[in-house]
Amino acid sequence: MPPRRPRGRRFVALLAWAWLGPATALDIDSARLGPDDIVATQALVDDVLPRLPQVWRDGLPSDLVLQWRDDLPAHVAGRRVGDRILLPRHLLQAWQARDGMPADDASLRAVRRALVHELAHSYDRAQRDILSDDPRLRDLAGWQRSVFSIAGRRSRNDFAARVPDPYELERPSEFVAVNLEHFVLDATYGCRRPALHRHFAMHFRMPMTTEACAPGLPFLDVDAEAGDASLLALDPSRIYAVDYLLAEGNTQAMSRWGHSMLRLVVCAPGRAPGPECRFDLAHHRVLSFRAFVGDVQISGWRGLTGSYPSRLFLLPLDQVIEEYTRVELRGLQSIPLQLDQGEIASLVERAAQLHWSYDGRYYFISNNCAVETWKLLHDSVPRLARKPLASITPTGLLKKLERRGIADTRVLDDAGQARRLGYYFEPMSARYDALFSVAREALALPQQDVHAWLALSPAERATWLPQADLRASAALLVLENAALRRQQLLLRDELKRRYLGRDAPADIAQALQALRTWLGDTGFASRPSELLPEGYGLPQADERAIAAEEARSRAARLREQDGVLRSELERWLPADQRKVLQDIETNLGTIGARLRTLHATGAS
Structure with a gap:
């Protein structure tokens, strides 16, 4: 029985495709497709391709072919094999049922995402892994540098919480494809992953426009003394400075070389950012990586084997002062870091990402507080990433920061003034x-x-x-x-x-x-x-x-x-x-x- 002849707009579209060929870099394999299937496929291509940045479209291979398949595994939403993009036929059926559906219907989003995902792989491979092999993108994505080899990276991505799709953690190429889905299709992507949004926008030479984002950078603010927890929206423009905060060592094995933290000098409401903000201690916050221990005392052996999680806390400065100076009887050195306002904003933005997404493992030597603090500085401030700052001890990291002109330890030269100005908090x-x-x-x-x-x-x-x-x-x-x-x-x-x-x-x-x-x-x-x-x-x-x-x-x-x-x-x-x-x-x-x-x- 001959196929039913398409009518109206579908017939016109089919003729245009048949006689003129697609006006894009993506052909359609029409084998085993009826006329309605071809028209729907072309509509999908015409829907998706204009959403891609021009640089992306221009960088696609010229011989790409889209093919619908019935033999892909159930868990596979698409594959790229040679010059072919393979998508499961059930997605075509979902797309054909789009009439009357809301534009943001979940099934339609799934179809678009599958095609964008494979087009992302196609672009990346055609451009010799220009994105997935980009060192800066890998820093932002979570394949972090190893402290023992600046050229080497960790094989595991520990940014495992609040991900759009766990598949992004498989390898950098999948991270790129998953995130380009959201870069193209999710209007809130720039608010949710601002650093990655800027990186992609710069790569594709696009204006960095985003939806109106919720103000400030969100952190969970836990007051242990009051037994309270709230959400704090930090405004980077209200942060006057960032200090390297070193808790001095003591005789305990786990604390002998001190503890690395970063102090955010946050200005009180109504105060213009400036040196006076250093006296607004009640508003200052501390970024502290800790081996969170919810059930047992820290043991040296478990610290060596990575049995504890390493997570980033935001703590009130007065709580940190109480903990170290009064209870542990350890002094606190607060050393200003030479960062400009843009670098401070980038650092705090990265800290917010870590706060909500990072679930690392604490290792006493290779991934302790000093290493985590170095990685935060490295990944958030490109200028610092180019300097040899890696250290496995808090005091070692401070010495390297001082040697490179990033940390100004002269504030400690006058002990009395250092105490008065809040550069040193003496142990009780x-x-x-x-x-x-x-x-x-x-x-x-x-x-x-x-x-x-x-x-x-x-x-x-x-x-x-x-x-x-x-x-x-x-x-x-x-x-x-x-x-x-x-x-x-x-x-x-x-x-x-x-x-x-x-x-x-x-x-x-x-x-x-x-x-x-x-x-x-x-x-x-x-x-x-x-x-x-x-x-x-x-x-x-x-x-x-x-x-x-x-x-x-x-x-x-x-x-x-x-x-x-x-x-x-x-x-x-x-x-x-x-x-x-x-x-x-x-x-x-x-x-x-x-x-x-x-x-x-x-x-x-």
């Missing part, structure tokens, strides 16, 4: 020494320094407390609070080691399960993508509202559970450790009562 051990001197002089304490005083048992310290005058009592109150914080830190780690391992006592199984659940619920603080199960790239306005509400809800649940868990788990501490905690709290009560009495009597 120095203040504790001064406070202990006050108490030692007033009470004739036999201990020679604060370390010897805190090494006493709380019961031994308690014998001196009723004799203290007002100044000595105030000093001892601060020191006893320091003892409490350190004891709580030690007991937290003790609980993790003792009760979260395989040998946990069976009689506290219910409490331990509650603790494990609680720790699991805190995961969103290090992986904010958990708050948004759908979407890709940087969250936009609607997604931000959802993420903010979910973060508040989870933080509220954690606050409710926290007190119950603390009291429950303290019951399972060894009796001697439980007594230490109770004795410190008794001491605090004694000092508090002593201070009130001295104030009431006007004693000095």
